[in-house]
Amino acid sequence: MKNPEGCMAAVQEAVDRGTIHHVGFSTHAPLEIILATIGLDIFASVNLHYYYFNQRNLAAIELAQQKDMGVFIISPSDKGGMLYQPPAKLVELCAPFTPIYLNDRFLLSDPRIHTLSLGAANPQEFLDHAPAWDNISPLDDAEKAALDRLDRQFLTLQPDRCSQCFQCLPCPETINIPEVLRLRNLAVGFDMVEFGKYRYRMFENAGHWFPGKKANKCTDCGDCLPRCPENLDIPKLLRDTHDRLYTQEGKRLWE
Ligand code: SF4
Ligand code: SF4
Numbered sequence: 001m002k003n004p005e006g007c008m009a010a011v012q013e014a015v016d017r018g019t020i021h022h023v024g025f026s027t028h029a030p031l032e033i034i035l036a037t038i039g040l041d042i043f044a045s046v047n048l049h050y051y052y053f054n055q056r057n058l059a060a061i062e063l064a065q066q067k068d069m070g071v072f073i074i075s076p077s078d079k080g081g082m083l084y085q086p087p088a089k090l091v092e093l094c095a096p097f098t099p100i101y102l103n104d105r106f107l108l109s110d111p112r113i114h115t116l117s118l119g120a121a122n123p124q125e126f127l128d129h130a131p132a133w134d135n136i137s138p139l140d141d142a143e144k145a146a147l148d149r150l151d152r153q154f155l156t157l158q159p160d161r162c163s164q165c166f167q168c169l170p171c172p173e174t175i176n177i178p179e180v181l182r183l184r185n186l187a188v189g190f191d192m193v194e195f196g197k198y199r200y201r202m203f204e205n206a207g208h209w210f211p212g213k214k215a216n217k218c219t220d221c222g223d224c225l226p227r228c229p230e231n232l233d234i235p236k237l238l239r240d241t242h243d244r245l246y247t248q249e250g251k252r253l254w255e
Contacts, residue, residue, distance in 0.1 A: 051107070052103045101132050157189045181237055184241040
């Protein structure tokens with residue numbers, strides 16, 4: 001690091017003393033900020049959100065690989081879709097594998113990804129990953145077939161499938177349209193309603209950890225409509241998502 005400032009000056013001191021060997025960063029930030037942070041060329045690894053059911057940060061993984069950085073995945077079971085409590089439909093689509101196993105293999109068979117950071121709440125949630133954690137070989141035919149089944153299930157959402165292109169933003173009401181509609185995709189296509197409720201509750205309730213207002217704040221201004229390549233009726237789908245996923249507010253994440 002050249003002339004580090006603020007907390008990074010202290011980090012550099014620890015590196016110079018040999019207390020720390022490699023400095024990485026962990027992030028919940030938007031993709032643009034992750035890319036810019038990787039581009040600083042001062043970090044050896046990144047810990048970020050990326051799962052079968054949320055591939056928004058793929059470009060960050062590609063850039064990290066170009067920079068020969070370590071890539072850690074944050075909480076693949078919980079943030080990856082509450083996969084430790086999968087709905088029957090998801091279990092059926094993943095069979096003969098568990099949703100946790102299939103997501104782990106999706107990640108660990110990718111040579112750009114090196115470590116899953118598990119947020120296990122009890123020993124079993126840790127052991128659920130054991131069948132996959134030593135296997136970094138390419139996907140076999142049965143694993144590919146199961147993932148293909150999941151891919152095809154997304155297509156059943158047509159004509160209301162949000163393709164997660166993010167072109168509809170910005171919304172003047174700061175609704176995170178792609179994330180709201182991602183939760184709708186998963187709730188409608190995979191019965192992942194409890195996961196959707198858990199994440200939807202966080203809008204307006206978790207600060208910059210999970211930015212954006214709830215879908216019922218849409219004013220029907222229409223700004224987003226011409227930007228959607230899927231020609232989605234975004235306000236209608238936002239209302240539908242709110243009806244499906246709104247529940248009483250819970251505590252903030254850290255309370
Ligand atoms: S129509 Fe609704 S979601 Fe779209 S930009 Fe306007 S307020 Fe935002
Ligand atoms: S522009 Fe349309 S398809 Fe793309 S993220 Fe927004 S709502 Fe989804």
